[in-house]
Amino acid sequence: EEKLEHAQKLAEKLDINFLLKEIDKLIEDIKEGAIRTSDIVSGLRNFSRLDEDAFKFVDINKGIDSTLTLLNSQLRDKVKVHKDYSELELVECLPGKINQVLMNILTNSIQAIPEKGDIFIKTEQNKEKVYISIKDTGTGMSDEVKNMIYEQFFTTKEDGEGTGLGLTITYGYI
Numbered sequence: 001e002e003k004l005e006h007a008q009k010l011a012e013k014l015d016i017n018f019l020l021k022e023i024d025k026l027i028e029d030i031k032e033g034a035i036r037t038s039d040i041v042s043g044l045r046n047f048s049r050l051d052e053d054a055f056k057f058v059d060i061n062k063g064i065d066s067t068l069t070l071l072n073s074q075l076r077d078k079v080k081v082h083k084d085y086s087e088l089e090l091v092e093c094l095p096g097k098i099n100q101v102l103m104n105i106l107t108n109s110i111q112a113i114p115e116k117g118d119i120f121i122k123t124e125q126n127k128e129k130v131y132i133s134i135k136d137t138g139t140g141m142s143d144e145v146k147n148m149i150y151e152q153f154f155t156t157k158e159d160g161e162g163t164g165l166g167l168t169i170t171y172g173y174i
Contacts, residue, residue, distance in 0.1 A: 054094075056092070057091065057092050064123070068106070071110065079110055082119070084122040086125055088130055089130075101173050119137075121133070
């Protein structure tokens with residue numbers, strides 16, 4: 001009986017109910033982290049086809065989602081992504097190159113948004129063609145900048161910030 005009484009006093013002193021709630025929160029956080037890690041690994045697996053030189057049939061919507069997963073840390077509290085995906089047939093393409101194009105365009109969209117904003121992604125199919133539309137609520141570009149965005153080494157970023165190759169590579173792939 002004395003041991004039971006001692007255990008009850010210790011439980012009250014340690015606030016066992018509070019500790020149990022905190023442990024539950026920690027377990028939830030760990031579970032959420034594991035799910036995020038799994039999503040990132042899956043995204044990397046889908047995205048990492050960069051060195052493939054063979055044409056393959058791929059799901060463009062999944063490619064976009066894989067790219068967004070990899071960009072999640074840049075999107076987090078800054079950008080809300082609105083997806084309007086149509087059901088698409090599989091597209092025969094070079095998957096790594098398409099993923100790189102999506103990465104470059106979406107990265108530019110994120111960087112064009114100064115504080116908070118939105119990116120709208122729409123996919124649709126018209127007969128044999130698939131269309132991907134990406135627009136953002138960023139600062140926009142002057143006509144002068146628009147005329148130069150595909151030029152090698154052109155960048156609107158500060159010195160040392162950008163390479164000026166992202167859209168040049170994208171243009172070449174397309």
